[in-house]
Amino acid sequence: MSTALHRLKALLRPEQLLVRPEQLAAYESDGLTAFRQRPLAVAVPETGDEVIALVRLCHELKLPFVARGSGTSLSGGSLPVAGGVVITLNRLNRILRLDPAQRIAVVQPGVINTAVTVAAAPHGLHYAPDPSSQSICTIGGNVAFNSGGAHCLKYGMTSNHVLGIKAVLATGEVVEWGGVSRENVGPDWCGLFTGNEGLFGIALEITLQLLPKAECFHTVLAGYCTLEQAGDAVSAVIASGLLPGAIEIMDALALEAAVAAVHAEYPTGAAAVLIVELEGPREVVAVDRVRLDEIIAASQPLESRPARDAEERLAIWKGRKSAFSAVGRLSPDFIVQDGVVPRRRLGEALRRIGEMSQEVGIRVANVFHAGDGNLHPLILFNGRVAGDLERAEQLAGRILRMCVEMGGSLTGEHGIGVEKNNFLPDMFSAAEIDCLNRLRDAFDPLGIANPGKMFPRAEAPVLTQHGLHPLEKAGLISRE
Amino acid sequence: MNPTLTPANAVELAEAVRATPRVLAVGAGTKPRLSAVSCPKLSTLKLNGMIEYEPSEFTFTALAGTPVRDIAATLAECGQYLPFDPMLADAGATLGGTVSSGLSGPGRFRFGGLRDFILGVQFVDGAGRIMRLGGKVVKNAAGFDVPKFFVGSLGRFGVLTEITFKVFPAPASRLTLLLAASEIGSALKILTTASSARWEIEALDWLPDASSVAVRLGGPAPALATLAQEILRRWPGRILPVAEADALWAGLREFERTPARPQGQEKTSLIKVALAPENLPAFHESLAALPDARAHVSAGGNVAFVTVADGTEVTVLDQQLSAQKLAALTLRGASPLWLGARPNFKITAAVKVALDAGNRFPGLDD
Ligand SMILES: Cc1cc2nc3c(=O)[nH]c(=O)nc-3n(C[C@H](O)[C@H](O)[C@H](O)COP(=O)(O)OP(=O)(O)OC[C@H]3O[C@@H](n4cnc5c(N)ncnc54)[C@H](O)[C@@H]3O)c2cc1C
Numbered sequence: 001m002s003t004a005l006h007r008l009k010a011l012l013r014p015e016q017l018l019v020r021p022e023q024l025a026a027y028e029s030d031g032l033t034a035f036r037q038r039p040l041a042v043a044v045p046e047t048g049d050e051v052i053a054l055v056r057l058c059h060e061l062k063l064p065f066v067a068r069g070s071g072t073s074l075s076g077g078s079l080p081v082a083g084g085v086v087i088t089l090n091r092l093n094r095i096l097r098l099d100p101a102q103r104i105a106v107v108q109p110g111v112i113n114t115a116v117t118v119a120a121a122p123h124g125l126h127y128a129p130d131p132s133s134q135s136i137c138t139i140g141g142n143v144a145f146n147s148g149g150a151h152c153l154k155y156g157m158t159s160n161h162v163l164g165i166k167a168v169l170a171t172g173e174v175v176e177w178g179g180v181s182r183e184n185v186g187p188d189w190c191g192l193f194t195g196n197e198g199l200f201g202i203a204l205e206i207t208l209q210l211l212p213k214a215e216c217f218h219t220v221l222a223g224y225c226t227l228e229q230a231g232d233a234v235s236a237v238i239a240s241g242l243l244p245g246a247i248e249i250m251d252a253l254a255l256e257a258a259v260a261a262v263h264a265e266y267p268t269g270a271a272a273v274l275i276v277e278l279e280g281p282r283e284v285v286a287v288d289r290v291r292l293d294e295i296i297a298a299s300q301p302l303e304s305r306p307a308r309d310a311e312e313r314l315a316i317w318k319g320r321k322s323a324f325s326a327v328g329r330l331s332p333d334f335i336v337q338d339g340v341v342p343r344r345r346l347g348e349a350l351r352r353i354g355e356m357s358q359e360v361g362i363r364v365a366n367v368f369h370a371g372d373g374n375l376h377p378l379i380l381f382n383g384r385v386a387g388d389l390e391r392a393e394q395l396a397g398r399i400l401r402m403c404v405e406m407g408g409s410l411t412g413e414h415g416i417g418v419e420k421n422n423f424l425p426d427m428f429s430a431a432e433i434d435c436l437n438r439l440r441d442a443f444d445p446l447g448i449a450n451p452g453k454m455f456p457r458a459e460a461p462v463l464t465q466h467g468l469h470p471l472e473k474a475g476l477i478s479r480e
Numbered sequence: 481m482n483p484t485l486t487p488a489n490a491v492e493l494a495e496a497v498r499a500t501p502r503v504l505a506v507g508a509g510t511k512p513r514l515s516a517v518s519c520p521k522l523s524t525l526k527l528n529g530m531i532e533y534e535p536s537e538f539t540f541t542a543l544a545g546t547p548v549r550d551i552a553a554t555l556a557e558c559g560q561y562l563p564f565d566p567m568l569a570d571a572g573a574t575l576g577g578t579v580s581s582g583l584s585g586p587g588r589f590r591f592g593g594l595r596d597f598i599l600g601v602q603f604v605d606g607a608g609r610i611m612r613l614g615g616k617v618v619k620n621a622a623g624f625d626v627p628k629f630f631v632g633s634l635g636r637f638g639v640l641t642e643i644t645f646k647v648f649p650a651p652a653s654r655l656t657l658l659l660a661a662s663e664i665g666s667a668l669k670i671l672t673t674a675s676s677a678r679w680e681i682e683a684l685d686w687l688p689d690a691s692s693v694a695v696r697l698g699g700p701a702p703a704l705a706t707l708a709q710e711i712l713r714r715w716p717g718r719i720l721p722v723a724e725a726d727a728l729w730a731g732l733r734e735f736e737r738t739p740a741r742p743q744g745q746e747k748t749s750l751i752k753v754a755l756a757p758e759n760l761p762a763f764h765e766s767l768a769a770l771p772d773a774r775a776h777v778s779a780g781g782n783v784a785f786v787t788v789a790d791g792t793e794v795t796v797l798d799q800q801l802s803a804q805k806l807a808a809l810t811l812r813g814a815s816p817l818w819l820g821a822r823p824n825f826k827i828t829a830a831v832k833v834a835l836d837a838g839n840r841f842p843g844l845d846d
Contacts, residue, residue: 175823183588186844239535
């Protein structure tokens with residue numbers, strides 16, 4: 001047995017260290033199922049001190065480690081590193097403090113996103129970031145990826161809700177930044193740490209801000225003859241001065257799939273469906289909804305209807321949230337991207353995606369956060385057809401480059417991971433990438449924390465196939 | 481006398497950085513303590529102007545030396561605003577200085593502070609390299625979030641040249657209430673209860689004269705009138721006439737309401753203390769022991785701007801803050817830059833090396 005394994009064993013109880021191939025199999029890949037890598041071992045710490053000891057040992061032995069929450073990363077963030085150890089944090093799943101007067105929760109990294117809202121609900125509070133994987137993904141993973149959701153326009157991403165972080169850095173140093181206060185003095189270390197993609201260290205305790213639950217919602221669903229018209233309606237809503245909680249669009253292919261999957265009732269014959277949701281105190285929503293209804297009526301939808309009650313609202317969202325998995329079922333394999341374009345160029349971006357898709361003969365479904373210009377093109381292909389995967393990957397690459405050329409971003413919320421690292425130079429200059437690298441070296445001089453992620457590298461890991469996440473296949477989660 | 485360099489653009493600024501072994505960027509100097517270091521200064525005042533503004537994107541990019549007052553005016557023409565009420569706007573504070581000092585005003589209560597609206601930066605590092613990190617769109621997760629790190633970093637890690645922000649549509653109208661709260665117990669009760677209420681309050685501040693809590697609502701006028709009545713049924717108070725309300729918030733933003741001593745008497749410090757509602761009772765007690773101290777408790781009890789007499793009062797305050805594990809920063813006056821609790825981690829020095837290996841910019845302790 002290797003020295004590394006001996007030393008790891010000395011730190012943990014036998015059942016906390018998984019080394020047999022059948023035990024490791026479950027950790028070989030994450031939500032980006034195209035990549036697989038068997039780690040040397042999987043460590044299952046139960047306390048923060050065990051995590052610290054593990055990281056310090058990795059540092060001493062120069063042993064690569066990958067932190068892992070629920071393994072739902074869509075960019076290969078939690079893909080193991082050959083010869084390295086996976087440190088899985090699911091057992092650190094306690095909410096350490098929930099204080100309604102301060103409106104905060106202090107949680108361990110393995111706490112599931114929705115568990116925070118469930119715990120806060122009796123106090124009329126909620127945790128705003130709502131990735132569609134929220135019933136399964138962890139706060140530690142959300143912090144590492146600065147995850148988003150459907151409500152980012154108004155409430156921001158994970159980072160906007162993280163007030164304090166206790167972490168063990170890759171050097172073994174334990175740091176504590178921020179705390180219960182929403183304000184801070186000195187550099188914003190929590191801001192820098194959030195979104196590090198597991199390259200700086202492991203978050204051990206996270207202080208989250210909680211917000212009052214919105215009292216009232218007004219959710220409108222509108223169908224349009226063309227995607228462009230739906231896009232114009234978004235522009236009109238934005239220009240009106242309203243600040244909706246969410247603005248989402250689904251295209252025809254996504255609609256077809258959603259209708260088939262959850263029997264969602266969407267306008268028939270629509271090429272695109274728009275969902276706009278207002279929220280706030282009932283008196284405010286009562287005024288704003290009149291404006292919104294006028295704007296939607298003027299945008300010439302085929303059909304539009306507001307949700308009349310909570311049940312109809314949930315039905316609209318259910319269709320929306322299931323759309324991705326539903327589209328996934330139309331095809332044996334798929335790739336999902338999450339590039340961002342300036343909102344005013346959404347129509348153009350979608351048209352070009354459509355053209356590129358025709359050109360290469362690969363179908364693309366679109367379901368996206370229109371309010372943020374955050375696309376989620378789902379590229380459908382069949383891995384068993386020769387050349388299909390390569391064509392799909394090429395198309396994905398062209399879409400990403402288009403987003404950057406339009407002045408947008410490679411990723412709105414899924415992160416760079418191992419999936420888009422070779423595109424980083426499209427967005428950043430060599431000097432900028434050097435700068436990011438120097439920062440990474442500051443946190444991790446030995447390069448042991450999640451190596452091979454985010455930064456461009458010579459060789460890509462081996463691709464196998466794309467498809468639904470096992471949890472999606474089981475119907476446990478769906479993606480946005 | 482240390483010279484002040486005044487580059488006219490980012491390239492000149494980078495050259496100036498490379499040519500000066502030790503240098504610190506300054507904006508309008510509205511928070512003088514933050515740049516009270518003996519070294520040549522690099523003024524951003526010529527880097528002035530909004531360079532991109534797309535109302536339909538909810539974003540703008542401006543040069544670092546642009547006064548936030550001008551930015552606010554441009555945004556207002558399109559019915560938009562920076563929801564965190566940038567401090568010292570009337571005093572001429574620049575965008576870069578506002579980011580570097582990490583100062584947000586009362587409006588940060590509802591949608592978050594400056595850190596929650598910054599999207600991207602162009603900056604010059606200690607080696608004189610011009611770089612752009614973050615993005616120009618409202619959502620971006622590529623690369624480390626260096627823009628956020630620059631918030632509150634006091635120009636010690638790089639010089640900002642251009643900054644991209646997210647903005648929001650301004651509410652159709654505003655309404656301010658003054659609720660009686662002359663002692664800490666009643667003030668705290670209002671702050672914590674109102675924070676979780678359905679009203680979606682924009683700003684929630686305990687005023688420096690410790691007489692009342694000011695509540696600002698934003699939204700359609702008829703709705704606000706109803707909400708205000710509900711709040712007034714809960715706590716005694718009154719609705720402020722618009723002009724009075726505007727003057728109140730402007731005064732708070734400009735720190736005009738927090739003078740520790742009669743006008744003209746110098747030797748006081750203005751200090752920002754990060755805290756939480758739970759810290760308020762002990763914090764309030766410490767201040768009560770300092771005859772010249774006054775505090776503006778802002779953002780629902782999450783920050784206090786304190787004025788105290790320099791010298792012994794500061795020393796006592798420093799000890800009290802340390803005991804309460806609160807961290808503070810001096811914006812004006814002769815007090816030490818940092819007061820109270822200040823954990824020191826090795827990573828701070830390592831990141832300084834990553835961005836400014838030659839210590840061209842002063843350190844956080846200089
Ligand atoms: C069906 C589906 C829908 C999704 N929808 C969304 C969506 O709407 N919005 C969105 O943003 N994302 C979405 N995602 C992506 C994914 O769920 C998020 O990235 C999520 O935050 C990952 O959480 P996790 O617990 O699964 O983390 P993992 O996948 O286990 O890990 C993600 C990264 O975090 C690191 N990490 C984990 N824990 C820690 C820790 N404690 N400290 C430091 N680093 C750590 C890992 O090393 C890895 O790099 C979706 C994924 C799926 C499969």
